Amino acid sequence: MTGVGTAETPEANDRDLSLDFTKGVLIVLVIVGHLIQYIIYRDDGFWCSPYFKWIYMFHMPLFMAISGYLSCRALLQKSLACAVWDRALQLLLPMLFWCAVLETVKLAAFPSPHDATGFSLALLYDVVGTYWFVWAAFICFLFVKLLLIFDRSLPLLLLLSVVAVELTPLTISIVPLIKYTYPFFCLGFAFSQSRAHWTRMRGGYKLLLIAFVYIAACASFLVWHRDTYVYNNLALVRDLISAKSVLLMLFGSAAASAIMSEFLSRCWRLGRSTRVFRFIAIDIGQSTLLLYLIQGTVFRLMDSIQYAEPPDLATGLAVGAILGGTLVLFALLVRKMISENPFLSQLLLGASPRIFR
8 A cells, every 4th residue: 555656746756657546446445345344244244245255355465565566665775774664654653543533433432341451452453453454564564674684585585484474373463464465565575676577577478377367366266265265264274174275365366466457457558548547546546545544444433333134235235335435535535635734644644745655
């Protein structure tokens, strides 16, 4: 969810609007996935939804790969202290602000645990669990930056670090989600390091490679099941069955992410002159961090609401469309209102004035 460029002149600083377009589509799919979960189903039925499955196969892995790709300059050119400090201001500071908003609303509107232990656990769950991708992106960035201390063997170290992370038996908190997304951050960073090499290597076999990956993604989609989701398998290998689920999760997500990346890149090349595509790239794609934090706050609040019976499909779709559209419009309004204020831009957006991640 990172990347730097100006809102008024998005092409400045060699900003790649095709990546902003991809990020814009992905954050919309994040919202759609949560709407399927919270509005359409409201029970465990969403695990079997083909739309939910399609979205969750690639949206966060591809987001993390883009984050790794766009983090290359900061990882290579900044010192460890400077890089970590800047990334903390960019990601963690706005996350803490929106978490404060979440806790304020919860304290005002919903009953809270009376004992200190229960309150502390609930707070920790909100801070870490609600905004898990922000923490995962920050931790992945930190891991790779530490590996760069031994940059002479970086490709080997990256591979070894991925293996070590995947074999970690911890399942507490968001550790499984970090294990799931870390390989994609490394892939994005590695690709940014040798983009020209990979482009030349795949040039003569591009169509064959796309066909193979497409078949792999479709096959993974067909056999993807409830235990393939990281939320259920916890990225933990216990036996042969769990190993198959984890490998299918990683392999299927990689194939689906590659296909969607290629598809969205082609879509941008075809439609980049249209208002709709530029709106997705410039307005939505350059507001992905803000959108992620706002939608995370709203959907966490929905966890505290007692619902009636699930609505019929038509009503659910209408409510979902209204809620999703409201979230996007609210985020864009917030961005527009505070973009000229340096302090608020840093606090709410993780950005200096007129600079967006």
